[in-house]
Amino acid sequence: MKSSDRIRQYSDLGPLERLTFDAVELGSSDTFSEPSSFREAYHAAQRFVSDRQGWLVLAGPSGTGKTLLAAAVGNALVETNQPVRFVSVPDLLDHLRSAFDPAIGAQFDDIFLQAIEAPILILDDLGVQSGTAWADEKLDQILTHRYNRRLPTMVTTGQRFDELNDRLRTRLGDPYFSKLVHIKSGSGTPDIRHSGLDIRLAESMTFDSFTSKGASGASSAQKRSLSEALEAARVFADHPAGWLYLAGPTGVGKTHLAAAIVGESIQHGRNVLFKFIPNLLDDLRRSYGPGGEQSFDNIFAQVRDVDVLILDDLGAEVSTAWAEEKLYQLIVHRHDAIMPTVFTSRIALETIGDPESQITSRYSEAIVSRLTDAKVVAERYLSAPDFRHRGASPRPRATKKNTRRR
Incomplete structure (x- = not known):
């Protein structure tokens, strides 16, 4: 293997090999990052390639181009036959955890040494x-x-610098050794990739692809419920105001309409988040603990304060006091500020306070009171056959064999 090939393989840039300085646009567009701060980061990255000294730290919100510049630095160094190692911090720690076993200790040591002793190291996504x-x-x-x-080390982080611990701030912010560049966010044109909605759902679940005719066998009343829900979702997407509560059994199109609202909100340039409630609570639990307070606060604030929030499958979460306390805090904040919010649920509002529903803890009365506030909340109940059963024929029942013991 040629030396250049070994350096390329060692870099571990993989699919990021296509991201070079030539691929970076330095125009006046402020879609993703504020132009002057991004230009400063771009030139600092080029100086790091030529000097190969000290540390370069790029800080800024997600989507401002930090990883693009980090990959461009890595590829430029590889092109000049400089050994560089590109490492995603979450991936590095995952690899270290998986290798942290006395039986395979050598593997852990190899991974750790590749990072700690790399001639030039790029650490992406610190935080x-x-x-x-x-x-x-x-x-x-x-x-x-x-x-x-x-x-020589390059670090990118999406955390605010004042949120890093003291030891990190001391090293990353050393004015005599480290160059720190803050990339500011741009005009904020939203991107479906940052909405929390899987891009495949976004592409398939649109208003145009929603059928208000329902599945086979839908009655006139059921078709009407779908049409009314579609119209309410369209109106909300065009002019988000108050709360929209989409209820109905599984498979009637609640999540489809919620996803369509996300896509339409993106088209209108609004910041929107789509969160499956059980997953949201899992994320909050994982971030809540020793050393995790800042992460918890960031996640919770992002959901609490976003312009348009879609909460999918209310009632599917594990009903614990902790979970309902977080839902209570979230719902109260957005209700008091009348922030545009969409809920989907299998629980109709008229039954949401019943003992049969999952919202039954000490927070139930406060949550139900806000969800049933007719001045803020508009409910649409989708009553129709399950879309997912279209064209499906029932499975034949298995016949029991005579298994009499002898």
Whole structure:
């Protein structure tokens, strides 16, 4: 294998090999990042390639081009036969955890040494990793070693600099050794990739692809319920105001309409988040613990304060006091501020306070009171056969064999 091929393989850039400085647009567009701050980061990245000294730290919100510049630096160094290692921090820690076994200790050592001793190291997405004591310790060991040895290192982070711990701030912000560039967010033109909605759902679940005729066998009343829900969703997407509550059994199109609202909101340039409630609560639980307070606050604030929020499948979450407390805090905040919010649920509002529903804890009365506030909430109940059963023929029942014991 040629030396250049070995360096390319060692870099671990993989699919990022296509991201070069030539692929970076330095125009006046402020769609994703504020032009002057991005230009400063671009030139700092080019200087890092030529000087190969000190540390370069790019900080800024998600989607502002930090990883693009980090990959461009890596590819430029590879082109000049400089050994560089590109590492996503969450991936690095996952690999270290999986290799952290006495039986395969050598593998752990190899992965760790590749990061700690790399001639030039690029650490992408610092701060995205799970904030555990173990993860913090490994990162601290890597960065402290490289800081003390003055090894060339580039770091990108989506965290605000004041949210980093003291040791990280000391090293990353050393004015004599580290160049820190803050990339500011642009005009905020939203992107479906940042909405929390799977892009495949966004492409398939639109208003145009929603059929108000329902599945085979739908009655006139059922078709009317679908038409009314579609119209309410369209109106909300065009002029988000108040709350829209889409209820109905499984498979009638509630999530389809919610996803269509996301897509339409993106087209109108609005910041929107789509959250499947059980997953949201899982994310909050994982971030809530020792060392995780900042991560928890960030996730919760992002959901609480977004312009348009879609909460999918209310009632599917595990009903614990902690879960309902978080839902209560979220619902109260958005209700008091009358922030545009969409709920989907299998629970109709007229029965949401019943003991049969899952919202039954000490927060039930406060949650139900706000969800049933007719001045804020518009409910549409989708009553129709399950779309997913279209064209499906029932399975033949298996015949029981005579299994009499002898």
